[in-house]
Amino acid sequence: MTRRDYLNSALLGSGSLLLTGVSPRDLLAREDWDGYSGVGDYAGSNGNTIEVLTDGNKIRDHVFEPLPDNLIDTGEEYDCAVIGGGISGLAAALFFGRQAGPRRTCLVLENHGVFGGEGRRNEFVVDGQRLIAHQGSAMFFPPLDGTFLASFYESIGIDYRQFQYQSWAGHEPEVPLGRTSYTRGGANFGFFFGAKFGQGKGLWLIDPWGKKLEGAPITDSARRELLAVHASKTVLPKRHGDALSRQLDSITLEQHLMDTCGVSRETIRTFVSPLAGGGSGLGADALSAYAEYAADVLLPWKYDVGAQMFPGGNAGVARHITKALIPDSIPGDATLKNVCRSRLQMAALDRAGQPARVRLRATVVQVEHEGKPEAAGAVRIVYFQNGKLYRVKARSAIMAGGSWTTKHIVKGLPQAHRDAYAQFHRAPCLMANVALRNWRFLYKQGICECQWFEGIGNSFALRKMATFGDVSPAVSPDSPVATTLKILFSTPGLSMEEQVSRGRGELLATPFREYERRIRGQLGMMFSAAGFDARRDMAGLILNRWGHAYLSPQPGFFFGKGGKPGPAEILRQQPFGRIAFANSDLAGIMDHRTSILEAQRAAGQVVSVLDGVGRG
Numbered sequence: 001m002t003r004r005d006y007l008n009s010a011l012l013g014s015g016s017l018l019l020t021g022v023s024p025r026d027l028l029a030r031e032d033w034d035g036y037s038g039v040g041d042y043a044g045s046n047g048n049t050i051e052v053l054t055d056g057n058k059i060r061d062h063v064f065e066p067l068p069d070n071l072i073d074t075g076e077e078y079d080c081a082v083i084g085g086g087i088s089g090l091a092a093a094l095f096f097g098r099q100a101g102p103r104r105t106c107l108v109l110e111n112h113g114v115f116g117g118e119g120r121r122n123e124f125v126v127d128g129q130r131l132i133a134h135q136g137s138a139m140f141f142p143p144l145d146g147t148f149l150a151s152f153y154e155s156i157g158i159d160y161r162q163f164q165y166q167s168w169a170g171h172e173p174e175v176p177l178g179r180t181s182y183t184r185g186g187a188n189f190g191f192f193f194g195a196k197f198g199q200g201k202g203l204w205l206i207d208p209w210g211k212k213l214e215g216a217p218i219t220d221s222a223r224r225e226l227l228a229v230h231a232s233k234t235v236l237p238k239r240h241g242d243a244l245s246r247q248l249d250s251i252t253l254e255q256h257l258m259d260t261c262g263v264s265r266e267t268i269r270t271f272v273s274p275l276a277g278g279g280s281g282l283g284a285d286a287l288s289a290y291a292e293y294a295a296d297v298l299l300p301w302k303y304d305v306g307a308q309m310f311p312g313g314n315a316g317v318a319r320h321i322t323k324a325l326i327p328d329s330i331p332g333d334a335t336l337k338n339v340c341r342s343r344l345q346m347a348a349l350d351r352a353g354q355p356a357r358v359r360l361r362a363t364v365v366q367v368e369h370e371g372k373p374e375a376a377g378a379v380r381i382v383y384f385q386n387g388k389l390y391r392v393k394a395r396s397a398i399m400a401g402g403s404w405t406t407k408h409i410v411k412g413l414p415q416a417h418r419d420a421y422a423q424f425h426r427a428p429c430l431m432a433n434v435a436l437r438n439w440r441f442l443y444k445q446g447i448c449e450c451q452w453f454e455g456i457g458n459s460f461a462l463r464k465m466a467t468f469g470d471v472s473p474a475v476s477p478d479s480p481v482a483t484t485l486k487i488l489f490s491t492p493g494l495s496m497e498e499q500v501s502r503g504r505g506e507l508l509a510t511p512f513r514e515y516e517r518r519i520r521g522q523l524g525m526m527f528s529a530a531g532f533d534a535r536r537d538m539a540g541l542i543l544n545r546w547g548h549a550y551l552s553p554q555p556g557f558f559f560g561k562g563g564k565p566g567p568a569e570i571l572r573q574q575p576f577g578r579i580a581f582a583n584s585d586l587a588g589i590m591d592h593r594t595s596i597l598e599a600q601r602a603a604g605q606v607v608s609v610l611d612g613v614g615r616g
């Protein structure tokens with residue numbers, strides 16, 4: 001299976017959620033926003049918190065312009081400031097230290113209460129057992145031998161060969177659980193059809209592909225078309241930038257599926273969107289067709305080994321990078337078990353005197369050269385923390401926070417860079433982690449993965465957990481499990497801007513209790529006949545709201561239009577004075593590997609500036 005196969009595993013999805021037409025400016029009260037946030041290092045840090053969102057909106061609303069006089073100058077001066085403490089920002093700091101040498105200093109400024117960005121995790125304790133789930137970034141792709149990524153992972157203590165997973169417990173026949181939370185299809189995979197398909201009581205079709213959709217309450221033509229999409233073979237472009245990749249980038253994914261599989265627009269919009277954008281947030285009608293293939297063209301991996309997953313998804317990668325950056329932020333050796341289980345030492349992250357520091361709950365509101373960018377010797381960075389504004393100085397800066405804040409906070413950004421960022425669209429996503437006391441109701445039906453086409457969410461898959469987490473070594477239908485509902489917001493037919501803004505409006509204005517009600521109702525509708533009782537079986541729910549989850553590349557994002565390069569190229573190739581640009585969104589591929597690779601490039605660029613070799 002390629003990365004594409006995982007993300008679109010069944011290549012089917014449901015229509016959009018109900019539109020509320022609310023404005024993203026209608027922010028919820030804290031108690032309506034947060035809900036329960038779990039235990040452990042990430043308690044209180046689920047998705048975008050209301051504080052982060054409120055401070056972010058102040059940037060958008062120009063509240064900090066002009067800067068007030070009571071700004072506090074910390075007097076600190078660093079060789080590099082990294083804005084954003086996700087995987088890209090953390091990696092940028094690590095690469096900076098490795099390339100610039102141990103005497104040079106670096107400060108990472110991150111607006112959430114824990115580092116990791118979309119690579120964070122949730123933890124529950126249910127009936128005495130710890131359950132761990134990802135907040136966003138999930139899958140880890142074993143690298144090909146001899147690649148840069150292979151050596152990078154090795155350097156931070158990640159060896160995919162050491163991943164061991166829970167064994168099957170009990171005497172009943174085993175249901176083969178996967179290692180990730182993405183569906184794979186197969187004999188224990190089920191489709192649910194409800195009222196939308198005239199099935200008031202609900203109808204389960206188990207192993208739909210094996211049964212060639214026989215028994216599905218859909219038209220013959222929809223059946224034929226879906227089987228054609230499912231059977232279609234991935235033909236990867238040979239090279240990023242070859243004629244096929246460029247042709248794919250010139251059309252939407254919807255057009256591509258219509259052309260190659262003979263499937264109708266209606267079938268795509270009823271079944272395929274938005275899961276076709278599982279790795280890019282929006283539906284097939286909005287995305288560049290190349291978005292489906294780019295990751296596997298650029299970053300092939302050990303498909304035969306299969307995707308792996310840390311217990312909390314790529315929070316594991318963020319923790320390993322942080323351990324390498326500030327060794328005593330996670331005590332003990334850099335083993336998988338230790339880095340996953342040890343509690344974070346928050347006080348170690350930001351201590352005076354150490355070469356790298358990570359400062360949390362700090363929203364950067366302005367980044368400006370001291371004087372003319374081409375001649376300036378430093379950059380001033382202003383951040384907002386606990387209601388106060390602070391200023392630090394750095395000889396260089398790496399913007400790793402993502403397009404949606406970078407474009408607002410870098411002062412004097414040249415027009416070409418601004419035009420480029422105007423072409424970045426980030427779609428929202430809600431990741432709902434549901435803790436179940438047991439999953440006997442699924443086992444009874446022979447299901448461990450499923451997909452549906454109405455209501456909230458689209459799919460989930462139970463997984464066996466990697467045992468280096470603080471989790472039970474075995475799993476059975478009576479074990480507590482955490483499962484993840486990824487809730488995407490697409491409204492096929494609208495422009496990308498409209499889809500993004502409507503989706504975000506709904507995400508930001510829907511109270512926790514309303515989402516809880518819908519999720520309980522959805523699970524009840526699908527599983528109550530098999531014995532599921534939300535009151536008894538649902539032990540917890542954590543919502544991770546991501547207002548700007550996915551860069552959703554439109555046609556032309558990768559290779560440009562009308563002879564002009566793609567928007568990311570200028571940002572990658574032309575640092576602005578002492579400021580370079582990172583974050584996975586520059587690649588157009590939402591993948592932690594691109595976070596790392598963009599960070600490596602950006603760190604090299606600022607080190608060249610500091611060494612007097614290059615200046616943008």
Ligand SMILES: Cc1cc2nc3c(=O)[nH]c(=O)nc-3n(C[C@H](O)[C@H](O)[C@H](O)COP(=O)(O)OP(=O)(O)OC[C@H]3O[C@@H](n4cnc5c(N)ncnc54)[C@H](O)[C@@H]3O)c2cc1C
Binds near residue numbers: 109136140364585
């Ligand atoms: C739902 C979801 C599922 C995903 N699944 C996978 C997967 O399975 N595998 C995979 O490899 N990738 C996956 N990804 C892609 C994911 O984006 C990357 O893996 C990676 O986590 C991105 O890291 P980043 O550092 O580039 O960006 P981010 O994680 O977005 O980090 C940027 C950080 O900077 C902070 N920031 C922004 N502006 C400011 C500011 N002004 N001041 C201070 N801080 C700021 C942000 O809040 C954030 O914490 C997924 C993404 C999502 C949303």
